[in-house]
Amino acid sequence: MSINTFTNINRCTIKTLLSVFFTLVLLIQTAPAGTTSTVFFYNPESSVDNFAALKSEFDDYLSNLGEFAFQPFSERATFETALTEKSQGIYLLSSWHYTQLNSKTPLEAKLVGVSKGELQQRKILTAKDISTISSLSGATIAGAGSDEYIKGQLQQMLGSEYSVIIPKIKLLSVPKDIDALMAVGYGVAGAAISSETSFNKLAMINPKQHAQLKKLADGEKNFLLIAAVTKVQKTDETPLLKVIEGMQDQEIGERKLKMLGLDGWKRIDALDASLSKQLR
16 A cells, blocks of 8 residues: 555545544524423421431432433522522422412412412411410511511411511520420410410420410411412423422332421422412
8 A cells, every 4th residue: 555545545444434423512592401390398487407418319309210300498588589589390389479479570370389288377376374365476487487476476367457466576486386386385485476386296295285375376278388370471381390299109209298297299280279369
């Protein structure tokens, strides 16, 4: 083989390799990039005390079912910033927060959480040594969630008649409803805000303390955790919604849901008209 022939073969080989290389580059550039759909979670009513563990558990579950991830938030402002800037993904939030957000960031509820067959819960205000609402002035009230959330619940329960008392009340934020009720029993707080379910649970845990507590006021029934999307979506969230809804059908999914205080979900379009109307 002559030198010229060898050179020509090398040139052909190099041209072929370059052609293949640039073709691959073009394919990589034009191929659709993988996108991760995210579940964003913030709930001032929750008793989550380890957000890193919660994220890890849900990430492991969701990533096995697709390009999905889970992002919990401990701060309301950060959660709302993510909602405003991204406008994509699934948002898990309390019905209290959902109602507030809808006035500035239109959301569409898709699923509502279920716990022990119930879709809604009522918050109640109980006390041990305080017998009247007017006596709450200057008292400490314990509750699970942020100060803003506890104050909002108080305003709903007490109404305009006792609105002047609320600024004079001291708030004690605790991890769980049961902690709020126990705080009253041990004299750390004068009254507690909790769900009726937690109040009834106290009767089994500590019957003596439960018997000492008397109800001063109760609030309206509110839905449990809501799964919603923004009304103006950048992406189709149907696949992720199906995964979230299907968690109740798998044992491992059920275990993850219990971390959020739920047993399962119910579709909004499957609710009675009187209930679905409240979320639309």
